[in-house]
Amino acid sequence: MESTQPPPPPPPAVAAAVAASPISTPKPPFPSKKSFVSSLMEVATLRSPSFKEDTYFISHLKSSERKALQDLKNNLSAATTTDSPSMWGIPLLSDDERADVILLKFLRARDFKVPDSLTMLQKSLQWRLEFGADGILDEDLGFKELEGVVAYMQGYDREGHPVCYNAYGVFKDKEIYEKIFGDDEKLKKFLKWRVQVLERGINLLDFKPGGINSLIQVTDLKNMPKRELRVASNSILSLFQDNYPELVARKIFINVPWYFSILYSMFSPFLTQRTKSKFVIAKEGNVAETLYKFIRPEDVPVQYGGLNRPSDLQNGPPKPASEFAVKGGEKVNIQIEGIEGGATITWDIVVGGWELEYSAEFIPIADGSYTIAVEKPRRISANEEAIHNSFTTKEPGKMVISVDNTASRRKKVAAYRYVVRKSTAI
Structure with a gap:
């Protein structure tokens, strides 16, 4: 695409x-609390080098990576006893170059370790079958009030990646929180809706060498009730990590509270360089300035300092x-x-x-x-x-x-x- x-x-x-x-005006002799927090934020941001998206051209792979890709195909074929497995409508054992793109995502998620990649792929295929992920786009899950508010696809970045926005501040309202997450059944239904939103974005991808093969994710941390959403957040994170590898090219956090930078500095040593390279952190007040670096103003939602209103999308x-x-x-x-x-x-x-x-x-x-x-x-x-x-x-x-x-x-x-x-x- x-x-x-x-x-x-x-x-x-x-x-x-x-x-x-x-x-x-003269600078204060000692840094204020605000400047100290700002410096921490700058450190967190500067430690995240620009992410370079992976190539999916077979000719650009190392010989060991090409071998791992072929081994994964062979092992998947040997382990398949029923119909040829497929993902997003693409047969994984075909000569279709789109299949190579998907298999390479699973390989990269497991550092090209073929046994680990095969296990991850098989579990994901089984999950998609049990979860009903392939037919989820046609389901009415009853979350109209969350559309365009909590999680939604809107516009593209400057390179053509679809952008997915996430904002959970609405759940600070206890009544809304109970309505959506009041029990396990409600949580499962919400997770299914969240997968539906992601699948809409994936439906916009090319899955081909040189094409658009990943999304941009923007997460608004303003008013996010961390404690209340811990279970839901962990479930979403685990589900996405296990079944949607390498599908996010960049993660932009906006309206970041001051303490987030301290947490980032603490956990940064435990994150891989690959993961950190995808992070962009923007504190409150720098939202538009940050988003404009990656997304054109006409594609940035109005609530984040852009010109894009949902009603505008009806006109092309x-x-x-x-x-x-x-x-x-x-x-x-x-x-x-x-x-x-x-x-x-x-x-x-x-x-x-x-x-x-x-x-x-x-x-x-x-x-x-x-x-x-x-x-x-x-x-x-x-x-x-x-x-x-x-x-x-x-x-x-x-x-x-x-x-x-x-x-x-x-x-x-x-x-x-x-x-x-x-x-x-x-």
């Missing part, structure tokens, strides 16, 4: 005017956005020129973490015409989502959208997009 997202349009003129220089692929940065002490004016009279301009704009002033005005071309304040200057709080607005002109002119960050010293990521529809009046 190749990414079909079109490239972003060239941005219109962006005039950046620095209204005031950042005020320099999201319209590409233009990205820009707002430096500390800077005011940025986005000028959209050449707008005809009677045209309607619709725009979306978002700034990661906001906490700045926003406004929009229409400036007519004709002498003597007055500037129209489409949106008066107002302070946008950090938790607000992307702004969506439209304006119909009466005469030719230009739209100027402004974000004023002069009161802050912090650089912020931002994105916008717009469309101009000409008047249909005759």
Whole structure:
């Protein structure tokens, strides 16, 4: 599966005017609690080198790896007494190159140890049969209220990997928690729904050399009730590790509480370099900045500082956005020129973490015409989502959208997009 997202349009003129220089303040003689926590977070992040995705081209494998792949095929064939085993509709003993991709995932999960890989594969095939995983996409499991909230597939990263979002903060509500996890039967039903979400993402993969063969996983730790969800979390983790090896290319943790970095530092020595290389950790306040490194703004959900609303998906692929940065002490004016009279301009704009002033005005071309304040200057709080607005002109002119960050010293990521529809009046 190749990414079909079109490239972003060239941005219109962006005039950046620095209204005031950042005020320099002396550093405290000793690190505060916040700076100490921040430094721990930076250490945890820096210790996670960029993950390099594995190759699935047979010609790129080491000779020992090619031998292990052939041995796994031979051993699986010898151990098979019924129909040829298959996974995700792909016969594993066929000459289909997609079968090699799946078998290589199991081999890599067990460091190319053929007996261990075969055992893992056989157990996974048996689990899929007993769990009903192959037909789970067609089941109505009754979790409509959790769709798009707790676990959901939405958009792709910059390389074309499907993105799965996880957020368990809703279970802080005891009534909702009891409704979903009140007893063992409810927990089993939830696990089945969670597998269904993952299977939807896997259904988007190529399973071929050079294709998209893994997902991106974003986990929101905000308000997550750790103690209450311990059983469910352990069950999900165990189930996924045992049956879905090497299907996550990167794990991005967002809204990470300060103590997570300390826990990470403690457990880091026990994690393999391969596992740590997949981790990306973003504390609260750095969510949009982190996600934009891997996912384009038009694919990032609005609640995480992006432009993607669930309703937008009904109209096909999201319209590409233009990205820009707002430096500390800077005011940025986005000028959209050449707008005809009677045209309607619709725009979306978002700034990661906001906490700045926003406004929009229409400036007519004709002498003597007055500037129209489409949106008066107002302070946008950090938790607000992307702004969506439209304006119909009466005469030719230009739209100027402004974000004023002069009161802050912090650089912020931002994105916008717009469309101009000409008047249909005759």
